[in-house]
Amino acid sequence: MKASLTGTRRDRDLDELGAGTAVDVLVVGLGVTGAGVALDAASRGLSVVAVDAHDLAYGTSRWSSKLVHGGLRYLAHGEVGVAYESAAERHLLLTRTAPHLTRPLPMLLPSTDFTTGWQDRAAAAGLRAGDLLRTCAGTSRRTLPGTRRLGAAEAGAMVPALRRSGLRGAQLSWDGQLCDDARLVVGLARAAAAHSARILPRCRAVDLHRDGATIEDTRTGGRLHVSARAVVNATGVWASDLTPHVRLRPSRGTHIVLSAARLGGLWTGLTVPVPGEFTRYVFALPQTDGLVYAGLTDEAVEGPVPDVPEPTEADIAFLLDVLNSVLDAPLRRSDVLGAYAGLRPLLADGDSRTADISRRHAVIDDPDGIISVVGGKLTTYRRMAQDAVDTAVRARRLAAGPCRTRRLPLPGAASRARLARVPAPRRLVQRYGTEAVDVLAQAPADLRRPIGPDIPVTGAELLWAARHELALTVDDLLDRRTRVGLVAAHREAALPVAREVLALAARG
Numbered sequence: 001m002k003a004s005l006t007g008t009r010r011d012r013d014l015d016e017l018g019a020g021t022a023v024d025v026l027v028v029g030l031g032v033t034g035a036g037v038a039l040d041a042a043s044r045g046l047s048v049v050a051v052d053a054h055d056l057a058y059g060t061s062r063w064s065s066k067l068v069h070g071g072l073r074y075l076a077h078g079e080v081g082v083a084y085e086s087a088a089e090r091h092l093l094l095t096r097t098a099p100h101l102t103r104p105l106p107m108l109l110p111s112t113d114f115t116t117g118w119q120d121r122a123a124a125a126g127l128r129a130g131d132l133l134r135t136c137a138g139t140s141r142r143t144l145p146g147t148r149r150l151g152a153a154e155a156g157a158m159v160p161a162l163r164r165s166g167l168r169g170a171q172l173s174w175d176g177q178l179c180d181d182a183r184l185v186v187g188l189a190r191a192a193a194a195h196s197a198r199i200l201p202r203c204r205a206v207d208l209h210r211d212g213a214t215i216e217d218t219r220t221g222g223r224l225h226v227s228a229r230a231v232v233n234a235t236g237v238w239a240s241d242l243t244p245h246v247r248l249r250p251s252r253g254t255h256i257v258l259s260a261a262r263l264g265g266l267w268t269g270l271t272v273p274v275p276g277e278f279t280r281y282v283f284a285l286p287q288t289d290g291l292v293y294a295g296l297t298d299e300a301v302e303g304p305v306p307d308v309p310e311p312t313e314a315d316i317a318f319l320l321d322v323l324n325s326v327l328d329a330p331l332r333r334s335d336v337l338g339a340y341a342g343l344r345p346l347l348a349d350g351d352s353r354t355a356d357i358s359r360r361h362a363v364i365d366d367p368d369g370i371i372s373v374v375g376g377k378l379t380t381y382r383r384m385a386q387d388a389v390d391t392a393v394r395a396r397r398l399a400a401g402p403c404r405t406r407r408l409p410l411p412g413a414a415s416r417a418r419l420a421r422v423p424a425p426r427r428l429v430q431r432y433g434t435e436a437v438d439v440l441a442q443a444p445a446d447l448r449r450p451i452g453p454d455i456p457v458t459g460a461e462l463l464w465a466a467r468h469e470l471a472l473t474v475d476d477l478l479d480r481r482t483r484v485g486l487v488a489a490h491r492e493a494a495l496p497v498a499r500e501v502l503a504l505a506a507r508g
Ligand SMILES: Cc1cc2nc3c(=O)[nH]c(=O)nc-3n(C[C@H](O)[C@H](O)[C@H](O)COP(=O)(O)OP(=O)(O)OC[C@H]3O[C@@H](n4cnc5c(N)ncnc54)[C@H](O)[C@@H]3O)c2cc1C
Pocket: 028, 029, 030, 031, 032, 033, 034, 051, 052, 053, 054, 055, 056, 057, 058, 059, 060, 061, 062, 063, 064, 065, 066, 067, 068, 069, 203, 204, 205, 206, 234, 235, 236, 237, 238, 242, 251, 252, 253, 254, 296, 341, 342, 343, 344, 345, 374, 375, 376, 377, 378, 379, 380
């Protein structure tokens, strides 16, 4: 399946809609949920338009921890159904829909001076319950090995940055990790386009109606009415701006970006208990490009929702403090290369702390005829999309086939054995799968090199994004199709290549 998303195709699709073409489903929002809904609906044979006010993956979907969770934290809250759903969706992503974008990540949870023996035993029991969920979801130990206890020496050898004094050992468990959350969204949007969905970034829904929406093309300021039999509001944390029937309690999660080298070449995820809390942890998550993302905070946010949330100095200090509780050489503020924050679209749930609010999702078919799909998480986007489209099909009597997305690989997906044989650098295969070969082949030789000594991203990736992934601006290229922008100094260094690539793509 190959689908190119281009500016020309976007403009043609907009013209057709302006001429009065009506569709079955209008999806508002192109984060992971909206892109998932677009793919689900289009692959059932429905005609689909999906719009985003900004760009693919502009919202929360690019600010996640990039974990494909097995649902452990939901078990801790007694939400067995949500936990199982997570484990089942993780299985699909790791083995069928996106093996190229995901990998098994070892996670080490140390026992230290800051944890009691009782806490250690409770954590070990939780991890073993997670193993049981993994088995129930059908994930083999070859894909995700089981949990095992390590002695202090073995734990120290795996994570040399750990402080040895007080280290009593560790639990080693495995979870799923995405190479890049924004790339999952791009893959979903391209897959939807391959099933004829019209994917229209930079089109803001100004108001929603039972039979469609007023859309503003933010590039030209022009407005049009899109007629649709069903309207799905998948705008995440902004959902209540478009309908009064959704109540959310946004919560800010901040990550800091560190160098893996500064953490002794960290390659194992590190789970650090928050001192004084029972089921809260900070995670240090090694990426495949020499960086570590460490997060996350959970702070209730009041007032209007900003387009791009900002991490606070207090968030950053909290993360450094928790990490330093287990590190031999404490991290300083100057070690923080970058920081990002995202807002969780949590369903309002009484007065509980945001950390305690359920991560379940909801599909709300409201009295005004708008179907909103909110809450949930990245890992369960497919299930959220299926539930939303099932609701639309039932409520609006659409003629559609059954959901097919359990069996639909995203562009570039293949079995791990086949991915291992793709004749391209491993880093590219982890992002583009079998298409890694095409990414290189379409680029001139000077763009096939890394952009800089600390920036493994190549100009070839930027050119591919401009030609096939609807990247229209330098920001699209550096902040969403690639993640160069997470470190400001890297972004600055990459700007000339990004501009050169846009000019090259414009020449055809
Ligand atoms: C810090 C943090 C870490 C997380 N980590 C994980 C994790 O590791 N694993 C996991 O499974 N989940 C994780 N989550 C949860 C997950 O990221 C979110 O649940 C998910 O990304 C929400 O996706 P969404 O598509 O619903 O919303 P969004 O990604 O926010 O998408 C909404 C889109 O709607 C668009 N939009 C808004 N208003 C309009 C309008 N009027 N017209 C058109 N478009 C509009 C926006 O531009 C945006 O692109 C995390 C969340 C946070 C905050």
